[in-house]
Amino acid sequence: MDKNEILLKILECVEFGKVNRDAPFPPAMRGMDGADEWTRLALDSAIEPSEILNLALIEAMNRVGQKFSEKKIFVPQMLISAKAMNAAMAHLKPFFQSGAVARKGKFIIGTVAGDLHDIGKNLVAMIVEGAGYEVIDLGVDVGAPRFKQALDEHKDAVVGLSALLTTTMENMQIIVRDLKAEFPASKVIVGGAPVNEEFSTRIGADGYAPDPQKAVQLINSLVES
């Protein structure tokens, strides 16, 4: 089997959520190898880790994000794809750590102070990681000091603020204000059920992402600008 065929197998496994041979999903791929086995075979076949990342994993998650944006798939399928991607990523982690494979950039994400909801934030983190970024997840109930500390440690990172409650989205304004005061060139994006474009503009954020795919597009544009 040649390189392109192996990369295509990895891409398909991630796109359709085939984690490994034992995984029962998707039913049409039952009993077949998954992202886990194909990625191991790719590395054993001397395929460059950067090619696995760029040509298979990022492309697969792009397709997943696009289908999600178009409502052709839903959160469950996206999560299963993310799990397959994680299975592949586990094989690539040593290459990230050694610097053999470069990430596209860094993304700091957290649910803002006062809010304990993490599902949306986790979803965005997974898709952004799948798009080739190193994700620094600060967790939930995160105030301006922790965001500032993280940005100080990862100066070129884009920052993402998440909130589910209308009562806590106002904390985004404080965090954006504090980050911009200390790091004027910082790029901050916002998302979450009660947030919209108008709110993002009003609080001085650099963009609003209604879904994970839009978050990736927004981060890409901010990193490239």
Next chain:
Amino acid sequence: MPDKIVHIVPDKSDLTISTSNILKSLGMEVKQADQYLLDKIDLFEQECLDLSAPAVCYITLSATHFRFSTNTLLAGQHQFRLGKVITSGLAGSDNLVFFIGTCGRAVEEYASQLMNQGHLLEGLICDLIGSEIAEATAEYIHNTILKKAEETNYAITNRYSPGYCGWPVSDQQKLFALVPGSSIGVQLTAASLMLPVKSVSGLIGIGSRVRFNDYQCPTCRKKNCPYRGMTN
């Protein structure tokens, strides 16, 4: 003085979990779900119900212990900033019930554990089931209060919670001062959110001149509310 605090441990068979609500939270309708997903939800519903430890506590205040003024409620020594929608919904109440209910800690811990192990979908499903159990516990409280009210030919209002319909979430502190949530294991964070997260709190009015409004979403200003249009 308020009545003494009432504690109830609901029978789990009285808690109804809505699979369609779980699917709606996943952004789907029932017809869009495949059998793989439906089976998974079914499996975890039972597992999470087994893990859950639903509990309820509430107190009842009679009319001599509270009064309404413009958009606020003075109950005991606490002034609640209910806002216009809730104040008008509770107007005419002869008694007020302040309640706290919880699904317990185990379901959300299980959901986190699954997520941390990389079982993302399973963790999310359990998290959503935890929310459903908490909501079913609130429904249980509502039905319990309704049955008691009907014994004296009274009706009840909708249930209203801090953080909704313009009632600031910070008023949780006052609600918890009236009802000791710690007696059922519920604590407040500094930001007035409840721990366990899968908990509910609120206020229900009882009286001969009050009524339950079937569908409140049109009156709410939170157009982006993730729960908009969900049935109780």
